[in-house]
Amino acid sequence: MEKNLFIGVDVGGTKVAAGLVNDEGEIGSHLRVPMIANGSASDGLGAVLSAISELLGEGTRVRGIGVCSPGPLDPAAGIILNPPNLPCWRNFPLTDALRKAYAFLTANGVPVKVDNDANAAALAETRWGAARGYNNVFYATIGTGIGTGIVMHGKIYHGRTGSAGEGGHVSIDYRGPICGCGKPGCIEVLASGSAIARRAREKVASGRESLILELAGEKLPAVTGEVVGKAYAAGDALAREVLTESADMLALWLSNMIDLLDPEVIVIGGGAAALYGPFFGRLQERVPKLTVNPRAREVPIVAARYGADAGIAGGAALCT
Amino acid sequence: MEKNLFIGVDVGGTKVAAGLVNDEGEIGSHLRVPMIANGSASDGLGAVLSAISELLGEGTRVRGIGVCSPGPLDPAAGIILNPPNLPCWRNFPLTDALRKAYAFLTANGVPVKVDNDANAAALAETRWGAARGYNNVFYATIGTGIGTGIVMHGKIYHGRTGSAGEGGHVSIDYRGPICGCGKPGCIEVLASGSAIARRAREKVASGRESLILELAGEKLPAVTGEVVGKAYAAGDALAREVLTESADMLALWLSNMIDLLDPEVIVIGGGAAALYGPFFGRLQERVPKLTVNPRAREVPIVAARYGADAGIAGGAALCT
Numbered sequence: 001m002e003k004n005l006f007i008g009v010d011v012g013g014t015k016v017a018a019g020l021v022n023d024e025g026e027i028g029s030h031l032r033v034p035m036i037a038n039g040s041a042s043d044g045l046g047a048v049l050s051a052i053s054e055l056l057g058e059g060t061r062v063r064g065i066g067v068c069s070p071g072p073l074d075p076a077a078g079i080i081l082n083p084p085n086l087p088c089w090r091n092f093p094l095t096d097a098l099r100k101a102y103a104f105l106t107a108n109g110v111p112v113k114v115d116n117d118a119n120a121a122a123l124a125e126t127r128w129g130a131a132r133g134y135n136n137v138f139y140a141t142i143g144t145g146i147g148t149g150i151v152m153h154g155k156i157y158h159g160r161t162g163s164a165g166e167g168g169h170v171s172i173d174y175r176g177p178i179c180g181c182g183k184p185g186c187i188e189v190l191a192s193g194s195a196i197a198r199r200a201r202e203k204v205a206s207g208r209e210s211l212i213l214e215l216a217g218e219k220l221p222a223v224t225g226e227v228v229g230k231a232y233a234a235g236d237a238l239a240r241e242v243l244t245e246s247a248d249m250l251a252l253w254l255s256n257m258i259d260l261l262d263p264e265v266i267v268i269g270g271g272a273a274a275l276y277g278p279f280f281g282r283l284q285e286r287v288p289k290l291t292v293n294p295r296a297r298e299v300p301i302v303a304a305r306y307g308a309d310a311g312i313a314g315g316a317a318l319c320t
Numbered sequence: 321m322e323k324n325l326f327i328g329v330d331v332g333g334t335k336v337a338a339g340l341v342n343d344e345g346e347i348g349s350h351l352r353v354p355m356i357a358n359g360s361a362s363d364g365l366g367a368v369l370s371a372i373s374e375l376l377g378e379g380t381r382v383r384g385i386g387v388c389s390p391g392p393l394d395p396a397a398g399i400i401l402n403p404p405n406l407p408c409w410r411n412f413p414l415t416d417a418l419r420k421a422y423a424f425l426t427a428n429g430v431p432v433k434v435d436n437d438a439n440a441a442a443l444a445e446t447r448w449g450a451a452r453g454y455n456n457v458f459y460a461t462i463g464t465g466i467g468t469g470i471v472m473h474g475k476i477y478h479g480r481t482g483s484a485g486e487g488g489h490v491s492i493d494y495r496g497p498i499c500g501c502g503k504p505g506c507i508e509v510l511a512s513g514s515a516i517a518r519r520a521r522e523k524v525a526s527g528r529e530s531l532i533l534e535l536a537g538e539k540l541p542a543v544t545g546e547v548v549g550k551a552y553a554a555g556d557a558l559a560r561e562v563l564t565e566s567a568d569m570l571a572l573w574l575s576n577m578i579d580l581l582d583p584e585v586i587v588i589g590g591g592a593a594a595l596y597g598p599f600f601g602r603l604q605e606r607v608p609k610l611t612v613n614p615r616a617r618e619v620p621i622v623a624a625r626y627g628a629d630a631g632i633a634g635g636a637a638l639c640t
Contacts, residue, residue, distance in 0.1 A: 072612070072613075072614050081614060082614070136479065136480055150580075152472075158582070159456065159581060159582020159583065160456055160582045160583060160584050160615075160619075161582055161613065161614075161615045162582075163579075163582050163612070163613040163614065163615070164580065164581055164582035165580065165582075166579040166580065166612050166613065167579070167580055169576075169579045169611070169612045170490075170576040170579060170580055171492055171572055171575075171576055171610075172491055172492060172493070172494045172505070173492070173493060173494055173495065174492045174493055174568075174569055174572045175493070175495075181612045182609070182610070183572070183575065183610045183611075183612075184572070185492070248494075249494055252491055252494045252503070252504070255491075255503065256489075256490045256491055256576075259483075259486040259487070259489045259490060260470075260484065260485065260486065260487055260490055260580065260581075261479060261484055261580075262478070262479020262480045262481055262482075262483050262484035262485075263479065263480060264480050289502070290491075290502070290503045291489070291503075292392070292483070292486050292489045292501045292503075293392075293481065293483040293486065294392050294401060294402070294481075294483065295480075295481045295483070299480075
């Protein structure tokens with residue numbers, strides 16, 4: 001690979017993934033280090049340092065080190081606040097710790113950046129991915145939960161405290177099921193991968209006929225979003241119903257985002273985004289009908305470039 | 321008044337209101353001219369010109385002319401697109417028309433600006449009103465409908481097409497009543513002055529006991545938001561129920577705005593804002609419980625400075 005590379009680091013609850021990312025957003029030298037989320041703060045830091053140091057050991061000239069972490073965090077100060085999935089880093093000054101560890105680089109002007117994963121991934125899509133060429137982007141990553149990032153004028157929009165862009169917790173159902181965050185009807189509790197699985201289980205449990213149970217080995221708790229996707233691919237009507245409902249809720253939520261934010265493009269990524277793959281046409285058709293913005297149909301709704309590597313690319317993008 | 325003043329013009333479906341606004345946002349020389357919304361484009365323009373010319377006739381040195389109009393409009397180009405409440409101005413280049421009419425001023429660098437009413441009012445509150453001293457503001461005007469404006473870094477946030485900030489059409493009820501815009505469950509169809517009246521009528525019509533009907537002269541269609549407010553003030557339980565429900569829907573919607581936009585302050589104005597006056601404490605208490613933003617309780621929710629004059633102040637603020 002080229003000499004001028006960024007280090008992108010993706011911190012999760014069980015592992016740290018890292019890689020070298022070039023100017024075109026191509027990722028090389030992937031590596032993984034185990035993370036013990038409920039260990040000590042310095043053990044957690046140690047995992048990140050070992051990943052970074054291994055990448056530095058390859059003798060590359062590094063132009064920046066970017067880390068994305070579960071939130072909430074304060075990106076300006078580089079402090080991890082109290083992430084539920086990473087209890088070891090309560091009020092942990094990650095940027096300062098990294099700057100000290102790599103003083104030989106930062107003294108030469110190499111930036112060290114920290115942000116949350118969805119924000120960073122939104123920026124990576126804007127720099128190198130599906131939103132390349134755009135400056136105002138709404139990005140959603142749909143997995144177990146739903147995270148979002150807002151890019152405005154080519155930069156992550158952080159708001160007052162750094163906690164802007166939590167679109168996954170925008171509710172479209174004030175009478176709806178209670179989200180993990182305590183709020184009713186967040187899009188996360190309605191249309192995430194877990195929500196799709198939960199709604200499928202409910203319908204199956206009510207006695208509806210479907211391939212879903214068979215594909216889950218006849219075990220209701222084994223019904224996942226992935227199973228629903230497989231049943232849909234096999235032509236199952238119940239799976240189609242669950243996914244169509246989910247896509248329609250997603251359409252209303254995206255129309256909210258257009259009416260409020262008026263972005264140039266909408267990018268959808270994350271582990272459960274594939275479930276929505278067959279529904280992009282439906283989204284593209286329905287969203288403009290649900291907006292007051294007279295030009296909403298011009299907004300493309302596209303699949304993300306990055307999949308499991310979104311955090312590595314995102315970390316690197318923070319340094320651009 | 322001082323010599324250096326802005327002209328602020330508020331175009332509505334039945335009248336043009338205008339005034340001179342000073343550096344402190346104080347309004348003088350109010351005047352009103354009738355507007356015929358479904359007349360010709362030049363008649364509509366004539367109403368605006370007569371208001372401005374009368375104000376110019378007072379011999380003041382004018383530092384800017386700002387007009388707010390019902391949307392949708394393109395603020396960058398100064399074109400009114402196709403406002404339902406102002407059919408005379410379909411695709412009308414208002415800014416160009418004003419610049420030509422007042423070429424003797426614009427040639428000397430006096431700006432002419434056009435924007436929609438909620439955006440302009442949001443800016444007036446930021447410059448001179450309840451959000452003075454803040455740079456990132458979410459403003460909502462609650463009347464027959466609900467309009468909103470977003471100020472970021474001290475400027476109106478317009479988005480790609482100039483139609484950003486349509487928060488009144490952010491839905492919190494995908495299974496809810498259909499809004500005038502065609503979308504289900506917009507906050508406008510749930511918690512505006514008209515929505516409060518509609519819900520009160522529904523409850524009264526179902527046979528519930530209440531002062532409301534008496535205050536409306538025993539005529540159900542005469543139940544307005546104002547009547548509900550009077551009944552509430554007189555201790556009516558049904559009115560309290562309707563307003564409490566409305567305030568709780570508003571709280572969820574505001575929590576959506578905080579989780580997405582993370583503003584510094586929330587300002588509530590408009591003709592029906594007074595109905596929510598007794599509920600500001602409830603909003604301030606509930607909104608932080610409905611957000612994932614860990615610092616949401618720091619965001620003040622305050623009443624607007626401007627009432628019926630918001631459009632005049634807003635027009636003037638566009639020139640600052």
